[in-house]
Amino acid sequence: MQEPTERQGQVPASPWRSAWRRLRRRPIALVGLGLIVFFVLAALLAPVLTAISGHGPTDTDKLAVDRFLGGLPKGSLGGVSSQHWLGVEPGLGHDIFARLLYGAQISLLVAFSAALLITVVGVALGVTAGYFGGKVDMVISRFMDIMMSFPSLIFMIALLSVAKDVNRVLLLIIVMSLFTWPYIARVIRGQTISLKHREYVEAARAGGTSSTRIVLTEILPNLTSTIIVYITLAIPGLIGSEAGLTYLGVGVQPPTPSWGQMIADSELYYKLDPMFFVLPCACLFLVVLGFTLLGDALRDVLDPKGGNG
Numbered sequence: 001m002q003e004p005t006e007r008q009g010q011v012p013a014s015p016w017r018s019a020w021r022r023l024r025r026r027p028i029a030l031v032g033l034g035l036i037v038f039f040v041l042a043a044l045l046a047p048v049l050t051a052i053s054g055h056g057p058t059d060t061d062k063l064a065v066d067r068f069l070g071g072l073p074k075g076s077l078g079g080v081s082s083q084h085w086l087g088v089e090p091g092l093g094h095d096i097f098a099r100l101l102y103g104a105q106i107s108l109l110v111a112f113s114a115a116l117l118i119t120v121v122g123v124a125l126g127v128t129a130g131y132f133g134g135k136v137d138m139v140i141s142r143f144m145d146i147m148m149s150f151p152s153l154i155f156m157i158a159l160l161s162v163a164k165d166v167n168r169v170l171l172l173i174i175v176m177s178l179f180t181w182p183y184i185a186r187v188i189r190g191q192t193i194s195l196k197h198r199e200y201v202e203a204a205r206a207g208g209t210s211s212t213r214i215v216l217t218e219i220l221p222n223l224t225s226t227i228i229v230y231i232t233l234a235i236p237g238l239i240g241s242e243a244g245l246t247y248l249g250v251g252v253q254p255p256t257p258s259w260g261q262m263i264a265d266s267e268l269y270y271k272l273d274p275m276f277f278v279l280p281c282a283c284l285f286l287v288v289l290g291f292t293l294l295g296d297a298l299r300d301v302l303d304p305k306g307g308n309g
Contacts, residue, residue, distance in 0.1 A: 019225075022301045029297030035290025039283070043108050046101035053085055055095035057102040057257045064093040078275030089262070089276060090269045096276065099257040100283055106258050107287070110172050111238040115231050117177040122184035123227060127215055129185070130192025141189070144182040152179035156241075160250035168252050176241055184230050191226055195219050225302035232295035236288040243284055259284050 023029050042049070050056055064079050065071045071091040073079030078087030078096070086097040129140035159175050160168075195201060201218050245251035246260030254261060259280040266277035 019301050023297060026297045026301070028293050029301075032290045032293030032295075032297065035286055036294060039104050039287045039290070040108065042101055043104040046098075046105055049101055050095075050098045053095065053097055055084065055098050057094070057098040058255045059095060059098070061088060061093035061095070064088045065090060072269070072272055078273050080275070086279060087275050089265065090273055094257075096262075096279055099262060100259070100279060102257040103259040103262065103280065104283065104287070106169065106252055106256065107239050107242055107284075110169060110176070110242045111235045113173045114176045114180070114238045115235050117173065118181040118184060118234070119227060119231055121177070122181040123188050123220075123223070125181075126185035126188030127192050127219060127223070130189040131196050131211065131215055131219060133193075137189075140185075144185055144189075147179065147182045148186075150179060155179065156245060157248060157250050160245060168256070172242055172245065172251055176238060180234070180238070184227075184234070187226065187230060188223060191223055192219055195222055229295060229299045229302055232291060232298055236291040236295070239284070239288055239291070 055061070061084070064074055064081075064084060065088060066074050071093075073088045073090060073093070075081060075087075079093075080087045084095050084097065086095075086100065088095055089099070125140050125144075129137040129144075156175050156179060160171060163171055196219065201214060204214050204218055242251060243258070243260035243263070246258045247264045249264070251260060252258040262280040263277065263284070266273075266280070270277040
């Protein structure tokens with residue numbers, strides 16, 4: 001006699017609840033999730049934490065640096081003390097702890113906003129091209145090819161360099177999204193072409209259901225896992241792009257704190273004050289690592305054909 005697969009009276013677990021259970025069994029995924037939560041909370045609580053520490057991101061403390069030694073921090077480990085928990089920046093004596101917190105705000109704001117924008121644009125165009133096909137697909141696909149053929153880094157640097165009197169954070173979000181959306185659009189287009197030939201979609205179409213309703217109720221729900229995985233894996237690249245563009249001098253401008261700017265400024269002092277170089281690099285590495293670990297685990301868990309589940 002075959003054993004029942006479900007206990008009597010027990011409600012079957014939803015696919016998302018089952019995915020969460022599988023995800024919890026992966027230590028690497030929990031490490032990644034923990035890193036993400038840590039940096040998100042640090043960014044959200046930046047005003048509270050800096051109020052406790054007593055120093056804002058643009059506050060200067062010239063007493064904490066030695067002007068006779070070229071502005072190097074006084075004391076060991078880059079000026080770590082009870083007043084400056086992670087030391088101070090050489091020169092003006094900005095508090096590193098405060099600037100790291102507000103730098104996290106900038107990095108996560110730019111990355112999350114750009115990820116949201118490329119998802120909306122990419123999914124909309126990808127679904128449209130994949131579902132309707134024909135000339136619509138041809139036009140959108142050729143547009144994707146054109147956008148993907150641009151050397152994106154060069155064009156991002158050029159656009160950011162030309163537009164100087166615009167909000168830098170907003171400009172970063174728009175420019176980074178402009179050259180990134182075709183990649184998710186191409187993935188979604190391929191998935192949509194596969195889904196539109198499924199029996200339940202054909203049945204809905206034969207029953208007179210409108211194309212809009214089919215896309216919203218039959219196609220998009222089945223693309224959710226793909227979209228979530230793509231966003232999670234795209235965010236690390238967006239964080240790195242923001243830091244890289246700022247490092248090159250075309251991203252966020254001083255006095256706005258940014259990890260990329262801190263890394264660029266630390267080049268002059270990395271031998272004399274290595275903490276100034278190590279701390280923003282460590283933050284950038286850990287937050288990218290967190291999203292990468294979580295994204296890889298989500299891809300294995302949510303892809304029914306991949307991973308061990």
